[in-house]
Amino acid sequence: MDRLRWRPREQQPETERTLSDHRDLGDDQPADEVRRRPEAAHAEDQTPHTNYRQIEDQRRREPAVQREDHVHARRLTHILDVTVIEVRDVTRRFGSFTALSHASFVVRSGEIVALLGPNGAGKTTASRIIAGILAPTEGDAIVDRISVRDDANAVRARCGLVTDSPALYERMSLRSYLTYFARMYDVPQPGPRIAQLVELMGLTSVLDRKLASFSRGMKQKAAIARALVHEPPVLLLDEPATALDPEMTQTFRELIVSLRAQHRAILLCTHDLDEAQRISDRVVIVDRGRIVREGATDELRSAGRPSFRAELVADEAPVRAALGTAGVTVESIAASNGRLEARWSSDDPAETNTRALRALLDAGARVVSLNLETRSLEDAYLAIIKESRQ
Secondary structure, eight states, rough: OTTOOOOOOOOOOOOOOOOGGGSOOTTTGGGOOOOOOBBBGGGGGEEOOOHHHHHHHHHHHSOEEEETTTTOOEEEEEEEEOEEEEEEEEEETTEEEEEEEEEEEEETTTTTEEEETTTTSSHHHHHHHTTTOOSSEEOOOEETTTTTOOOOOHHHHHEEEEEESSOOOSSBBBBHHHHHHHHHTSSSSSSSHHHHEEEETGGGGTTTSGGSOHHHHHHHHHHHHHHHTTTOEEEEESSTTTTOOHHHHHHHHHHHHHHTTTEEEEEEEEEOOHHHHOOOEEEEETTEEEEEEEEHHHHHHSSSSOEEEEEEEEEEEHHHHHHHTTOOOOOOOOTTTTEEEEEEEOSHHHHHHHHHHEEEEEEEHHHEEEEEEEHHHHHHHHHHHHTTTT
């Protein structure tokens, strides 16, 4: 804390809000590589305009990350449990198609939020609006207290974006590529930071090789290193583990958790529900462009009707008869390792389970255990998606 210092925002002249045609932006093009594009007349065909001279000027006045003696020092707002990303009633249309409709959610400092949904649900659209690549047709996104509508350049400087298909400058070596982005983000003496990242990603031996010679997995690692080179307060990860081997996936998962401990705000868009269950603090589920559920990961898993599993030593027929007599609706009975596993659900566990156990004991069954089953995030997700479509 003694290395942290508060630097008040200097008064800046109001800049012209310019938006550009989104159709010139490739779907795989990261925020770092956006170039100036022609202006468009309609909001649904616009993305924020990039002015690199303006970015450089803003960076000199108030960098997204401030350092003392080359030590990372974040502004005080990132140490506190405050809202860093706020999506406010955002709608995004592409012509007549609505990709995102009235979406609202937040991500706080030191928090990992998993954005889940089927293909085409609007996850990538949401992350690119937050990153300042796409302009919202309606609503607004606030990143580190800055509106993407007011100052998309400053928002981009505060975000690290990793997509599932990174677009790299393949004629450059990895060293030159990371140095280029480090200097763009005004990282002083980037050499040690680059060495740290390539070692973490297992790319030290190929630091001077051209990116064109990299495998897909190696390119993904390079994109992750690029996103982290300026130590941004916000990380937007869109299927970041794509093409990574299991060992590297585990390393990257541990890295994400360590970044959470450094008070970064992390939005994880993924189809890997096991990964989301392992590391996310909260979950936002989006389907057909609308947010259908939001909550803590454990709360979503425990929501719904409680389900129970009884492990028994008995024959199936008398067990079914006993539970039926007790008024318990059996969902399944299966044999496993010489024992029966009977499952049922109840809105009144105390009453139902008492009647079930009494009936089973009266029928001569030996009860080995009776446990409350916590559904996986995958089960919860599928149930929520099914419910939203009914």
